[in-house]
Amino acid sequence: MVNTAESSSATAFTSAPLTGKAAEDARESAARESVAPLTGARTKARIALIGTGGRSEMYIRAIFGKHADTAELVAFSDVNPGRVEFYQKLIQELGAPAPVASFAPADLTAFIQANNIDRVVVTTPDYTHADYIVEALKAGADVVVEKPLTIDAEGCRRITKAVGETGRNVVVTFNYRYSPRNSALKEIIQSGVIGKVTSIDFSWVLDTVHGADYFRRWHREKKNSGGLLIHKASHHFDLVNWWLNDVPERVFASGGLKFYGDKNAAERGLGPRPERGTPDAGSPGIGDKTAEKDPFALDLREDERLKALFLDNEHYDGYRRDQDVFTGGITIEDNLALVVEYQGGPRLSYSLNAHSPWEGYRVAVNGTEGRAELEVVERAAVLNSTDQKTVMDPSATPVEEEDAIRRNGERLVVQRHWEQAYEVPIINGEGGHGGGDELLLSDLFNGPGEDPLGRPSGYLDGIRSVSVGIAGNRSLESSLPVRIEDLDLGVDLRRGA
Numbered sequence: 001m002v003n004t005a006e007s008s009s010a011t012a013f014t015s016a017p018l019t020g021k022a023a024e025d026a027r028e029s030a031a032r033e034s035v036a037p038l039t040g041a042r043t044k045a046r047i048a049l050i051g052t053g054g055r056s057e058m059y060i061r062a063i064f065g066k067h068a069d070t071a072e073l074v075a076f077s078d079v080n081p082g083r084v085e086f087y088q089k090l091i092q093e094l095g096a097p098a099p100v101a102s103f104a105p106a107d108l109t110a111f112i113q114a115n116n117i118d119r120v121v122v123t124t125p126d127y128t129h130a131d132y133i134v135e136a137l138k139a140g141a142d143v144v145v146e147k148p149l150t151i152d153a154e155g156c157r158r159i160t161k162a163v164g165e166t167g168r169n170v171v172v173t174f175n176y177r178y179s180p181r182n183s184a185l186k187e188i189i190q191s192g193v194i195g196k197v198t199s200i201d202f203s204w205v206l207d208t209v210h211g212a213d214y215f216r217r218w219h220r221e222k223k224n225s226g227g228l229l230i231h232k233a234s235h236h237f238d239l240v241n242w243w244l245n246d247v248p249e250r251v252f253a254s255g256g257l258k259f260y261g262d263k264n265a266a267e268r269g270l271g272p273r274p275e276r277g278t279p280d281a282g283s284p285g286i287g288d289k290t291a292e293k294d295p296f297a298l299d300l301r302e303d304e305r306l307k308a309l310f311l312d313n314e315h316y317d318g319y320r321r322d323q324d325v326f327t328g329g330i331t332i333e334d335n336l337a338l339v340v341e342y343q344g345g346p347r348l349s350y351s352l353n354a355h356s357p358w359e360g361y362r363v364a365v366n367g368t369e370g371r372a373e374l375e376v377v378e379r380a381a382v383l384n385s386t387d388q389k390t391v392m393d394p395s396a397t398p399v400e401e402e403d404a405i406r407r408n409g410e411r412l413v414v415q416r417h418w419e420q421a422y423e424v425p426i427i428n429g430e431g432g433h434g435g436g437d438e439l440l441l442s443d444l445f446n447g448p449g450e451d452p453l454g455r456p457s458g459y460l461d462g463i464r465s466v467s468v469g470i471a472g473n474r475s476l477e478s479s480l481p482v483r484i485e486d487l488d489l490g491v492d493l494r495r496g497a
Contacts, residue, residue: 044072045445048117048141050105050132051124052078052087054309055146058437059121060087064094066438067445074115075101077108082313108132112139119144125218126225130155133170134162142169144444148234149462151226153470156463157490163459170459171444174238177455178436178443181376181410181426182239185363186453188372188414188424189243195369197244199347204236204361207382210393211334211354212296215260215325216277220332222473227332229253230469233352236361237340238457238465243365245454246344247464247493251471252481255336259355265326277322278311295382298322338472343494357382358406359394370416380406464493 047063049056063073073091076084081102088099103111105124112120120136122129122145130150136143149172150156163170176182189197206214214232218224225231241247258264265273277297300311300322310321334355340348360377378394380403391399399408415421429435439455448456467489471482484493 044070045118046072046074046116047119047121048075048077048103048108048111048115049073049121049123050077050108051122051128052076052080052083053123055123056087056121057090058441059123059144060091061094062441062445064091064096067441070445073100074117075103075111077103077105077111079105080313080316080319082316083309086309086313105132108135109139112136112141117141122146126151126231127223130158134158137162137166137168137170140166140168142171144171144173145462147172147174147238147462148226148230148466148469149459150466151230151470153487153489156466156470157488159459160463160490170462172457172459172462172465173440173444174235174242174455174457174461174465175436175440176235176239177242177453177457178439180428180435181374181412182243182436183453183455184412184424184426185365185372185374186243188412189365189367190245190453193370193414194365194367194372194416197346197365197367199349199366200240200243201364201366202236202240202348202350202361203363204233204350204352205356205359206232206352206354207356207359207379207394208295209379209382209391210359211356212260212325213298213392214332214354215330215334216298216323217321218319220323220330222331225332226466226469227473228334228352228354229336229338229472230466233336233350233472234462234465234469236350236352237468238461240340240348240350241461241464242454242457244342244344244346246342246346248340248348248468248471248484249343250341250481250483251338251468251475253336253338253472253475254479255333255352255476257330257333258335260325260334261330262326262328270326273324273326275324275327276320277324296325333476336472338468338475340468370414370419373413373415374410376410377406377408380408460491460493463489463491467493 049059060073063071076087078084084102088102091100101115108120111117117140119142120132122132122136122143124132126148129145129148133143133145133150149170150159159170177186188194205211214220214225214228219228219231237248274297277294278300298306298321300306306321310319314320334353336350336352338348338350340350342348358377358381359379360375362376363374365372379391379399410426412424412426413421414424429438443456467484467487470487471484474482474487
């Protein structure tokens with residue numbers, strides 16, 4: 001829990017148990033949807049993991065590390081056997097006495113039922129989530145899924161129906177809720193210190209390392225990821241839904257592909273480019289100075305983990321992790337702006353840019369009694385350095401930088417009407433997202449305890465978050481506002497029925 005303090009000119013508050021309407025809302029939310037612990041009748045929950053790309057490692061390390069007493073990894077599954085083998089080697093390094101089982105994704109139901117699987121962890125590409133979630137639920141297992149829950153309205157309807165028919169649980173791992181800075185802002189809003197929220201301004205910038213990476217991978221096609229409005233921004237929309245304890249009602253979106261892609265490259269005169277960042281045999285290698293100076297080229301050979309996971313296993317499925325960001329075939333946007341109306345009255349003004357020179361976000365929450373402002377700098381500058389590996393995602397892997405103008409870190413400032421501003425301390429823990437990942441994993445593997453902030457999230461939270469992106473995509477197509485109720489998601493976002 002984040003400890004907060006205010007200046008002598010302000011009224012102090014603490015993370016006390018909720019009372020009044022806030023307590024009633026929390027009880028209703030808990031009644032609608034519970035996030036069950038992994039442990040059940042057995043000492044350890046039996047887990048199968050499907051999707052052995054980069055996101056699976058956090059769960060694997062947790063199971064063979066701090067949470068080995070409550071969880072057992074029974075099997076891996078992936079369409080690419082080379083990536084399965086990569087993680088078989090990793091668990092040996094982590095102390096596994098022997099390799100775990102593996103099975104083909106097409107055999108998910110049979111494997112769950114034959115091996116008494118309690119929970120399936122889904123870390124596959126976004127467009128496959130609904131299929132695996134529904135199949136796992138019907139086979140008799142609970143599900144843990146990486147965001148986003150799914151990418152379209154049909155997926156929402158199918159998941160809602162499966163949850164209703166089976167009575168099983170789906171947990172969406174919104175780790176941003178657990179980041180101390182975001183929890184601190186939740187505490188501020190929940191305390192009532194700035195009064196009733198009237199509007200939120202939320203701006204997120206991805207830099208030319210992290211942001212560019214979405215245009216190299218499978219995410220670059222909207223049919224795979226739903227675009228950044230769903231794949232990336234579902235995190236951000238979940239934060240707003242959670243901060244407000246409210247649900248979105250209407251969305252208007254504008255945006256386009258303004259920086260990446262072949263047409264934009266041609267307009268800026270970038271000239272011919274290779275189709276990928278890793279040179280093929282016979283092409284200029286790492287020692288070629290021209291290739292080294294290209295800040296947008298990702299040479300998989302320069303990162304041992306990326307090479308082992310993807311380059312060495314291309315021959316199985318043909319997947320290229322290092323496509324050039326200025327080639328054709330990109331169908332997602334890199335500049336986006338939304339206005340979102342909430343049922344309780346607040347308005348959200350949101351923007352996302354994927355080619356910024358720095359990475360981070362700014363949030364301003366306006367209330368009837370004041371304003372709260374959170375500014376986060378996760379990477380102050382992208383420097384075209386070749387003498388050290390550049391961290392792809394600075395929120396998950398914090399970076400240390402020397403920058404006299406823009407400094408890494410976060411600052412939460414509150415100012416009530418007629419009073420001076422004061423800063424709220426933010427206490428971070430160890431690991432990714434300021435220690436938030438560890439808190440999420442503890443809730444996931446041990447079961448959530450009493451949490452006045454309501455951070456554990458289930459399938460309904462997942463639907464609420466992607467509903468904004470789904471509506472936003474429809475608005476981009478029509479140039480008109482879209483009402484959430486017209487999406488036919490199969491569920492009432494307010495009541496969960």
